[in-house]
Amino acid sequence: MSRPLSDHDRRKQISVRGLAGVENVSDLKTNFNRHLHFTLVKDRNVATKRDYYFALANTVRDHLVGRWIRTQQHYYEKDPKRVYYLSLEFYMGRTLQNTMVNLAMENACDEATYQLGLDMEELEEMEEDAGLGNGGLGRLAACFLDSMATLGLAAYGYGIRYEFGIFNQKIVNGWQVEEADDWLRYGNPWEKARPEYMRPVHFYGRTEHHPDGVKWVDTQVVLALPYDTPVPGYRNNVVNTMRLWSAKAPCEFNLKDFNIGGYIQAVLDRNLAENISRVLYPNDNFFEGKELRLKQEYFVVAATLQDIIRRFKASKFGSREIVRTDFSKLPEKVAIQLNDTHPAMAIPELMRVLVDEEKLQWEKAWDICVRTCAYTNHTVLPEALERWPVPLLQHLLPRHLEIIFEINRRHLERVASLYPGDVDRLRRMSLVEEGGQKRVNMAHLCIVGSHAVNGVARIHSDILKATVFKDFYEMDPHKFQNKTNGITPRRWLVMCNPGLAEVIAEVRGKCTDSKIQSIENKLKFSVHLEEHYKVKINPNSMFDIQVKRIHEYKRQLLNCLHIITYYNRIKKEPNKQWTPRTIMIGGKAAPGYHTAKMIIRLITAIGEVVNNDPVVGDRLKVIFLENYRVTLAEKAVPAADLSEQISTAGTEASGTGNMKFMLNGALTIGTMDGANVEMAEEAGERNLFIFGMRVEDVEAMDKKGYNASEYYNRIPELKQAMDQIAGGFFSPKQPDLFKDIVDMLMHHDRFKVFADYEDYIKCQEKVNALYKNPKEWTKKVIHNIAGSGKFSSDRTIAQYAREIWGVEPSLEKIPAPDDPQ
16 A cells, blocks of 8 residues: 655645746755855854745745836836725735745745755744734735736735734633734845835824915824835736835924933834834724824825825836826726725825815816725624714814815705705715714715725625615715625635645536545644644534634624533433534634623633533534634635524625635535625525524514513523523633623624524534535535635626726736746
8 A cells, every 4th residue: 555645745746836847946946045045144054944934935035026026017118097905904814825826836846845855834834924904804905916916907905014913812711812913023025115115194283274275284294114015916927016004203203392301202202103003903893983093094095195196197117207297187097995984084185185285176176086986885883884083183184174074065065955955864964973072974975085885795785775875875876886705716725725726627517526525624624723722623523613703793602502502412312423513613802892702701611611521522522713813714714614604684794704615615504694695696595504584584673672581581492501601500610700791692682693593503403414414515515616706806806897996807917027047
């Protein structure tokens, strides 16, 4: 019998990793050793694993720079319409392997490192995640960058280079503890600082109105220093740019008024300016109206718009000579996409530049602004909508507040002329909310200032038109569109699951079930789990996974109730043939979100009981996946059998994790919410486990009133589970530990967990039954993988390009730079 293949030999056989030609491999080894030598020559003579990682990263990066320069040259010569994707979050994860995949270098690099006595996978594990995002919104931006490069769009991602990204999550005694994510500690080989493009950004001050226009004076200046990261398309030689701004204090900062004792303090105070890009706000779907956050939002917008206008004015490569002065052509050359309302200040800022600096008439400037900007909405949860207090805007950005008031005045004039006498509609549609302290509703500003507004799944876009933005839809129906989210199949299939990618490439329509099973991925993930959690994993058990930010609307608590119910059933009839499950829940809770932190504590508490019960054995294990992030998703998703997508219908705008699981051959248990609706449509509803209330049922229940105790009293297994949580069964040392959760579920649960409990449990029974029939299970898996094509971000971006930005995607390769052979 032949010995089992080593990991390296198995990787060599996977053709989607690219060809390893002899000359490629020998060149790579030469360059690797050159980089290693320059790393070590500085101060040491013994190489660490990190030194080897940096040598490999720099070797791979060398293959990007020629293509990068050539792509940017190509754009200057062709002068296409450019797309600017503005986002406060880009959740990129690691870059090394993704770059090798997109450049078809994976097998060559693997062979080169192998010949040098190194394991490439070990080196890849040295890279820090770029965690500059909270969850879906930030990861969507990252997938979009990949697709925009792959489709040959002249696109730029603009955001903030946070010194500290999303916190690292530690679980200590069952509780979440946050620690700072010092991701730049060892340096970042993928970024290039561009001090020559530094831009001033102004804050505070006051406005002066003169006959020749308005001046914003006595401001404080912060400099925006750009760092560029290359974004390679998939094997098309296109390399786009993600430009992230870092805050720098100007040299004169605070020194104007220095005195004999003030110099040291003045230098120390430079930190105040530079704090703008210090840390990512860790809230997902929640608005925290802090001054520093508003500063971040304006900082990225003001720096980016200066860049956009500089590039619009000068179209010849490397030239700063002004060639364009006619701003009426801006919408033909520039598209600005606002990723949620976080960069909404782009609208008043563009108006300020056009009116105050470029001296355009208001009407002309406004027409240009609306035709240039477009807005993507990501949530209908009221607590997530940005509503900035007017006094804060007055203090920080006085000119922009004046501009917002003028936009509102003209907007309300139009509303009044279309709906005479309808004062309530005027109140509802105003950009400025009265009552208590005045606030600016940033979503209303974005709708009024954009030519296109889109939701991120069909059901979500329909809800926007029917409820949240109903008045605006009635007035301007042509603005409203849908763009269902997608994920990049490079990172989320080829890179994280090359075995499945290979099978798909081989069959291309000929259905074969033998090879489509995740057992190898499950074994690999089991090893990772056993190292990390000291729990023995049964790899033949069903891997049932719910990974996403912890939030009441995502209903991790419903999952908990199923776990407890299943546990109770096993205890009641220990001799029955139960379908074994390993249930994994992972995700971060915002540091200030008490309920979410208690949900984590409940999950860990349930795990302590279940995992140590000898009667249950290996038939049920519960694991909380610590520090869920892009890199952990890349390991978990390919190993999953069951994907939990169980939000209350009408609350999850789209979801994208659902798509990753579908593409990787897991089956979905879920509600008719977000993109689940379209997934069911693509794969066939019979190939998903759909349960629970639909949006209409939730609305009906809101009208009639949701009464939790009615379910509690009627359903014995639900009552038993709740009584165990409330009575300290899972927290014997602190019996009332979970009283807040119990109280919430019984008396003020906005997301109606009990209302879907019964149907969820029944649905989970169907899942158990099917898992015992691998042939039928695999048939459903194949339907899901085959139906997942719609959920590629390439499709999403092609629709944005044609229907919002007015540019045509292209699949042609641009010529490669002359590689010395």
